[in-house]
Amino acid sequence: MSAVINENAGSLDDVTDGAISIKDVVKIYDPDGAAVMAVDHCSIEIPAGEICMIVGPSGCGKTTLLNAIAGFHGITSGSIHLDGELLCGPQKPQAEPGSDRIVVFQNGALFPWKTNLDNIAFGPMMAGKMSKAEIYEKARGMMADAGLSGTENNYPGEVSSGLRRRVEIVRALMNDPKVLLFDEPYRALDSLTKSVMHEALLEIYYRNKVTIFFITHDLEEAIFLGHRLIIMSSRPCKPKKIVEVDIPHPRDYSVLTSTRFREIMNEAKDVVHEEAQKAFEAGEKEG
Amino acid sequence: MPDPANNSEILRALKSAMPFQMVPDNLIQEIAGICTQQSYDSGQKIYDLGDVADDVFIVVSGSVQHVLSTQTDAGKHEKTMRGGDVFGWAAVLEGQSTRLAVTVSIEPTQVLRINGKGLIQVFKSEPAVGDVVMTRFATLINREFYVPRSIADQVPSFKQALGASSLQGSEVTTMALTVYRISTWIKSPRPYLMLIGFAFFLGFWMLSVEVWQLPRFVDMPGPTEVFTEWFSEDPYYGLSVYTPEYYKHIGISLRRIAFAFFLATGLGVPLGLFLGWSKTFREFIFPLFEVLRPIPVLAWVPLAIIIFSGSETPVVFLTFLASFFATTLNTMLGVESIDESYSRAAYCLGASRWQTFVHVVIPGAMPYIFTGLQISIGVAWFSLVAGEMVSGQYGLGYVINTAYMMIEYPKIIIGMITLGVVGYTTSAMVRMMGDYLMQWRVRELALGDN
Numbered sequence: 001m002s003a004v005i006n007e008n009a010g011s012l013d014d015v016t017d018g019a020i021s022i023k024d025v026v027k028i029y030d031p032d033g034a035a036v037m038a039v040d041h042c043s044i045e046i047p048a049g050e051i052c053m054i055v056g057p058s059g060c061g062k063t064t065l066l067n068a069i070a071g072f073h074g075i076t077s078g079s080i081h082l083d084g085e086l087l088c089g090p091q092k093p094q095a096e097p098g099s100d101r102i103v104v105f106q107n108g109a110l111f112p113w114k115t116n117l118d119n120i121a122f123g124p125m126m127a128g129k130m131s132k133a134e135i136y137e138k139a140r141g142m143m144a145d146a147g148l149s150g151t152e153n154n155y156p157g158e159v160s161s162g163l164r165r166r167v168e169i170v171r172a173l174m175n176d177p178k179v180l181l182f183d184e185p186y187r188a189l190d191s192l193t194k195s196v197m198h199e200a201l202l203e204i205y206y207r208n209k210v211t212i213f214f215i216t217h218d219l220e221e222a223i224f225l226g227h228r229l230i231i232m233s234s235r236p237c238k239p240k241k242i243v244e245v246d247i248p249h250p251r252d253y254s255v256l257t258s259t260r261f262r263e264i265m266n267e268a269k270d271v272v273h274e275e276a277q278k279a280f281e282a283g284e285k286e287g
Numbered sequence: 288m289p290d291p292a293n294n295s296e297i298l299r300a301l302k303s304a305m306p307f308q309m310v311p312d313n314l315i316q317e318i319a320g321i322c323t324q325q326s327y328d329s330g331q332k333i334y335d336l337g338d339v340a341d342d343v344f345i346v347v348s349g350s351v352q353h354v355l356s357t358q359t360d361a362g363k364h365e366k367t368m369r370g371g372d373v374f375g376w377a378a379v380l381e382g383q384s385t386r387l388a389v390t391v392s393i394e395p396t397q398v399l400r401i402n403g404k405g406l407i408q409v410f411k412s413e414p415a416v417g418d419v420v421m422t423r424f425a426t427l428i429n430r431e432f433y434v435p436r437s438i439a440d441q442v443p444s445f446k447q448a449l450g451a452s453s454l455q456g457s458e459v460t461t462m463a464l465t466v467y468r469i470s471t472w473i474k475s476p477r478p479y480l481m482l483i484g485f486a487f488f489l490g491f492w493m494l495s496v497e498v499w500q501l502p503r504f505v506d507m508p509g510p511t512e513v514f515t516e517w518f519s520e521d522p523y524y525g526l527s528v529y530t531p532e533y534y535k536h537i538g539i540s541l542r543r544i545a546f547a548f549f550l551a552t553g554l555g556v557p558l559g560l561f562l563g564w565s566k567t568f569r570e571f572i573f574p575l576f577e578v579l580r581p582i583p584v585l586a587w588v589p590l591a592i593i594i595f596s597g598s599e600t601p602v603v604f605l606t607f608l609a610s611f612f613a614t615t616l617n618t619m620l621g622v623e624s625i626d627e628s629y630s631r632a633a634y635c636l637g638a639s640r641w642q643t644f645v646h647v648v649i650p651g652a653m654p655y656i657f658t659g660l661q662i663s664i665g666v667a668w669f670s671l672v673a674g675e676m677v678s679g680q681y682g683l684g685y686v687i688n689t690a691y692m693m694i695e696y697p698k699i700i701i702g703m704i705t706l707g708v709v710g711y712t713t714s715a716m717v718r719m720m721g722d723y724l725m726q727w728r729v730r731e732l733a734l735g736d737n
Contacts, residue, residue, distance in 0.1 A: 070631070070635060071634075072631055097631070097634035097635050098635070098637060099635065099636055099637035101635070102635045102636065103631065103632065103635050105628045105631075105632065106628075107626075107628065109626070109628040109629055109631070109632035111629060111632075111646070111647065111650070111651075112727055112728075112731065113650035113651070113653070113725070113727045113728075114646075114650075114727075115727075122633075122636050122638075122646070123636035123637055126633075126636060126637050126638040126639070126642050126646075127637050147308040149305050149308075150305045150423060155726070155727040155730055155731065157727060157728075157730065157731030158730050158731065171636070172635075172636075175636060175637065196311075
């Protein structure tokens with residue numbers, strides 16, 4: 001890996017686009033009169049090109065925040081800006097979904113009826129700004145870079161789940177997005193595949209620096225991938241503790257056994273555990 | 288001990304080759320240990336047909352002309368190998384000790400040679416990785432040369448004996464899949480159970496009517512009588528496979544079915560798609576639809592005869608009606624069943640609402656649509672016979688009904704069996720059409736079988 005990736009891999013200096021600014025966001029669900037606060041006065045600043053890991057127990061409202069950025073639903077108050085431009089705010093409760101912010105879904109959302117190549121070509125095809133030949137050429141090139149050559153004409157259902165996740169990331173990157181939004185994409189994978197996926201994701205990231213907003217409840221995953229961990233409190237969701245991960249990029253799996261990794265793990269673990277406990281008890285009460 | 292600069296070059300070359308891309312670094316190091324580098328001049332032969340197959344080759348730079356022996360029955364014999372391409376795979380095939388191709392370097396070429404036996408040894412230590420590499424190998428061989436399964440099957444497997452798993456990852460063509468399915472079907476107990484089922488039914492019919500002559504079965508024709516009549520050149524009741532009349536009835540029934548089915552599909556699928564897609568449209572149409580749907584086709588008969596003139600249109604209308612409801616409803620359910628993340632993904636990737644409809648909603652609903660069409664063709668036959676019994680001239684329902692009135696009982700059974708056969712055929716055609724249009728699903732299910 002070190003032969004391919006340059007020394008500059010971890011630096012964010014050359015990244016200019018993709019700064020997210022979340023200010024005082026509140027989201028209240030009101031399904032049947034009983035208002036439930038999912039996100040509570042949440043403010044997060046994410047510099048361009050950062051891998052920002054949002055860590056919290058399942059069901060704490062992290063996905064609500066992600067959906068607000070993606071434009072799948074609105075917010076109750078507050079505002080979200082991307083590179084200074086308003087995505088949603090007081091006058092405009094819901095952002096427009098767009099190819100500058102692409103979501104990689106929890107269960108994967110490759111279209112099973114399109115081949116891997118056609119999935120990857122989908123975004124530019126819809127935009128219609130490039131010719132078909134150009135799009136396919138770019139798609140094949142990006143697939144080759146990501147080690148996906150040979151699976152172009154397979155349908156997603158025919159390849160392994162690890163491979164599918166990579167195809168999905170490449171599909172997002174085809175559109176030159178500013179931000180990638182990951183909604184616990186590796187949740188269903190076994191730990192071995194997961195470790196391969198993490199390295200593959202970093203490798204892709206080093207080649208295409210984009211801001212990554214990554215939701216997870218797996219602390220090891222969070223520390224391995226992230227520049228920064230934002231540990232969320234559970235229900236309502238708001239940042240509770242920010243942990244800087246000062247392990248230099250490029251990283252590979254050897255960092256998992258490093259002392260610094262353990263130190264950061266210890267620093268974050270107690271907070272995460274406490275929140276998980278709270279979420280568990282809240283769940284008990286409701287049940 | 289290779290020098291480090293050389294070693295990193297070998298590693299890079301290995302990683303550039305498709306089958307090895309997923310191999311973890313420690314294993315790549317091990318493989319690199321059994322690699323040697325070699326250069327060839329322009330026009331130099333690397334190996335010939337029938338040579339001992341010892342090494343696998345990866346092209347580092349330059350290019351190699353690879354001509355596969357005509358004995359391999361491959362779909363494509365010639366290929367130019369360039370940087371990152373792998374050839375010489377005979378060295379790892381099971382039961383293959385000699386070369387299957389001639390290879391000549393076209394320009395000054397650098398290659399990496401990996402000892403085949405050594406490679407298999409390395410993979411035996413890591414069977415999981417070995418299997419991934421070999422599956423990719425099989426895919427590669429299959430894709431680049433369209434070679435028959437017999438060769439791809441020689442690719443060794445480390446975890447388990449290669450059987451159904453050879454299907455995985457390789458390009459499964461419809462034809463190969465059909466052959467594979469038929470061969471497994473014949474090997475399974477299913478066809479024999481099916482024959483036994485038919486035999487039981489025929490036996491019961493024969494015994495109850497012809498041998499025991501049970502009281503309620505007195506007027507019922509036995510199988511001997513029916514089949515003699517059905518295949519008689521000079522049928523007593525005037526209807527057999529030799530009379531043009533028989534085919535006229537089938538033809539007219541089929542024409543009515545085709546008319547009604549295509550009309551129902553043409554109207555029902557778009558209507559179902561819009562019902563599922565637009566909430567407003569659904570509020571407007573669906574309640575009305577739900578009230579009309581439970582009315583049995585037979586209840587429409589008088590109205591159909593009053594509204595439509597002649598004998599043909601009422602029958603087609605009745606046939607259409609049942610099909611239409613089944614198709615529309617299933618299509619609507621199909622749209623509703625689509626996982627929301629697919630349309631969200633499409634919006635994220637910049638698709639407009641209409642593009643999402645075309646690229647996500649329609650293909651996503653396709654499995655349900657075809658389930659609907661299967662039901663639709665079934666109920667079409669049902670309502671057709673009902674319609675033909677009441678109104679109309681010709682048709683299989685008409686045959687059954689008139690045979691009853693004229694006391695020509697064997698004709699009833701001939702009509703019924705014919706309906707069964709023709710009905711089954713049309714529904715098989717609909718299913719095949721669905722498989723053809725949904726290759727992705729066929730391939731997914733084929734893998735799921737393993």
